[in-house]
Amino acid sequence: MSSDFNEISASSYRNLNLGYLMKRGIFMDNIKTLKRLFNNYLNLNKVLVDQAAIAVVPARKTGNLPISDLDIEEDYIYYCFTKFTKTMIAIENLLKNELYEDALILVRSNYECLVNAKSIIKNDKMIDHLIDYKLGLLNQKKYDFVKSKKGNNIWGKISPIKDKSIEIAYISNISQIAEVAEEETSYKYIYSYLCDITHCNMVTSPYYREGIQYTYKLANDLVLFNVLLWSIYFNLKFYNTLIDSEILEIQELEDSVLDILISDQIKVLKFFEDEEKRIIKELNAISDEEEKIKCREYLVVLESLKRNAH
16 A cells, blocks of 8 residues: 555545555455455346336336336336446446546445435435426426526526426435435545545545656555445445335345345444444554544544444
């Protein structure tokens, strides 16, 4: 691992780089475990999509059959899960080429797939925001943004074109969707970290340099660890979403998902518990008060992520 990278990580817990305090042997064993879980989930995801992900609405439209809100919700969840799975395939290909930072950027995309799907399970009104309002704003077919006095769009407020007296608070940005999905914790800590990687945030410059030399050749195992951990963390959450939505109608597939949820959530929680133990050990060894505060804050983050891991 890059010494510069560890120097920044050790002095700042903001970036949530889990794994940097692990002993090398334990660290590499954990990567092997995470790789195995990642591959298992990707294989199961492919089976779930191939066997269960049916686009009900287009078929019902073709047959002039009635379409219920549940049909639309099921389609939307499977759309999100299919997109999630295809992005995991892209992540897998990037990992093979040791392009770990770019894989981490795609993990951010999969977080958005998760919270979009989960939001409509938590609030059945979200299907209007994610489908009806969004599609209705295209070419102003059904809705338009409310205008300011200067004629500018007021983002977050829309009206039906046929009745401009009605104003609707339009939920469209990822922070609002995450809140509805009850994923405020993951948004606050994990998504912000993934955004740092996605955008040109200078705090992540050690991902792209060795000492004073910028490089596109650096393959940082710590980044690999985080790609795998957060991919698995979000995938388990998506499995819970599929179960909660009750759209897995093939019993064998539902059993496979439930088996993983029962066994693997404990395995993932252990990564956080081990991290807590290492931070506590570091906390007991340091005297600098600022560093102690950072350690304590980081422990709060880890505890929050443990509670949010399902």
